[in-house]
Amino acid sequence: MSTEVAASIAAKASRAAKAVANLTTEQKNAVLQSMANQLRLASATILTANKDEVAAASANGTSAAMLDRLTLTPERIEVMAKAIEQIIALPDPVGATRQIEQRPNGINIQKRRIALGVICMIYEARPNVTADAGALCFKSGNAVILRCGREAIQTSLAIAAAMQQALREHNLPDEVVSIVPDPDRDLMLALLKQDQYIDLVIPRGGEGLIRFVTEHSRIPVIQHYKGVCHLYVDQSADLNMALGLLLNGKVQRPGVCNALEGLLVNQHIAADFLPMVASALAQHDVIVHACKKSLSYFNQAQAIADNEFGQEYLAPEIAIRVVDDMDGAIAHIDQFGSQHTEVICTADSANAERFIREVDSAVVMHNTSSRFSDGGELGLGAEIGISTSKLHAYGPMGLEALTTEKYVVTGNGQTRS
Template sequence: MSLITRLASKAATAARQLALLDSARKDQVLRTMAMELRNNRAAILAANAQDLAQAESQGLSAAMQDRLLLTPERIEAMAAGIETIVSLADPVGARRELTSRPNGIRIGKMRIPLGVVCMIYEARPNVTADAAALCFKSGNGVILRGGKEALNSSLAIAKVLHGALIEFGLPEALISVVPDPDRALMLELLQQRQYLDLVIPRGGEGLINFVTDNSKIPVIQHFKGVCHLYVDAEASLQQALQLLLNGKTQRTGVCNALEGLLVHAAIAADFLPLAAAALAEKGVKVHACKQSAHYFEDADILADDGFGQEYLALEIAVRQVADLDGALAHIQQFGSHHTEVICTQDVAAAERFQLSVDASVVMVNASSRFSDGSELGLGAEIGIATSKLHAYGPMGLESLTTEKYLVNGEGQVRA
């Protein structure tokens, strides 16, 4: 049996044991994990220093090195994140009654774990702790395949979490880190449909495409975040300006940052000069349609088919649209099913926007930056799904479970 098959098989066996653990016991284990992260901070930082030295020697970008970097504050944030998960309601075992049939059988549903989740991610060692804790609370085993850049850090974090599992007599296989970053092993992992139930890739579009193309296991897909703000004819211009600046400049390299600005032609002459001044002050590069380019200094003119880029930088695409229908058509063509925002005081327009737009999060008069599990009240998220099966949008604990039918009778047989 190969290394990968052995990891997957052991994880599946361990997950069946975890599924029987009650909420109070799971929370005890999670609190111990948080404590052990704090107690073993020095060992984690030493492992992270190895990763950072290797990253520097290989000439990795400053941004990549920052994602790799662990500090005492970041380790504390990991521990606090696990404690937040402890405070969340456990979805496993929750029941709901559906109906009673004329023959007397009673039908309900109960939430159960998925089984074993495979996380494939790039150079963020904190994902190791976050994903492990979310999967544990929701009753799932997890196999973690991180990027080679963070391998030493991920293994050190997993070792600490294993200590908490051992203390409570639970198998280490509930949280497994693939110890070799060889891509051939990742390919083998994606074939383990006998043991694995879901794959969640987190990273760039190339990684998501690779996993989707090669997996025999259902994949949560999130290719990119091309999020738009549509400023309607009935918008408060100051409110729209706030939403634009927060969505674009508060943090640029994240999937819920704005990448497109759509402006109703009726208020373009009033709003675009305000937007131009504010974006220039923040150093934002503008790519604009022909009708809008003259409002901005040094704007690139975009062809009608040139929109839909995910910049992940201080850049934005701007387009005038004739009306709400024009905005909806643009989003339909260029959106990525992530997050779309309308700014308007017109209740009918807001309702139509939310009803018509096909995105996992559709907002009225609120920043796209709120499209995040913690900001939406999930406490934490394991990823964001922009495809509709089995989840859509930020995925919290409930998205790591499914439901099974419970049928109770008194000897009824089918005629």
């Protein structure tokens, strides 16, 4: 039964994708504005559904980080609507053409950007993904199948209903933005086998979900296992700047994937910097896991062994290590990082450039907060996810990452000898 239902959902989305592919940029933007308007109009309905789901999740012992992602407020719904309006303002990647070459025989070769087709989003307690993914996929010419986790299904259904109302206003099928009404795992497994209809799967959630989807999918998967982000404070760093980057990256919103989980401190400044860190983190009740070289600077830190780094806490909690030099920092990141976001604080431009060049991460930053590792903050509009695998996208994924290119070859009758 699950296979039949999945095949029906996927086939309808595939047909709907053809309707989107024929729309002009102006038509797509008009639909997107209707989506933003409908979200605002449906705010009360969405919040009612969300309130019930947050209460149920809290009663079931859901973590603080997950509850934060699940919870919507009038302000967060307005942010969702404004994110759609930001997408309207972005250039449409579909149809963009670049010249490759004109061959000696006269044939002309170009590459033209096209939609992927059908994208399946699989996510947990993140109802905002429903709006973000729906809008991004639509602007980039794709249909999307949204499979939300059980914790947020009613909220996501309410959001999708608002977006589908906008589609109907413009004579487009609901299946352009379809949501799987049943979070049953067997149905999700069946969807992952629909490679004849679905072109890409993007899971967003915990590491367990991403690994499960990757292991069971017949369809290419964009992977983002976890966000273990580090700040390395170099010998020449402005210590006040470094402290600001640390606090913003760790305590501003600790439950998100671009929050800092590790602090690396050059040994030559440890005696000056770590007392500042200890005082500041204590004021924010941050739990500290300290290496043996840094443990004495903290009153209540927990000792951490050299092989215990690399945890994604998603909480007011951080691991701290004193390193000998840049080599030690890069070696630590190579071993324990997750290819998400890494930050260096330094006044030495050569060290900054070396860090940027040698650290293997989707986003590398110099003297700025890890919290800017986000599609919206990087000018992409609402992001559909952050890829920590390198095919076909790396880092925050906006509109262009939801398209590909095809060759367009024109001539005047040339034949190959």
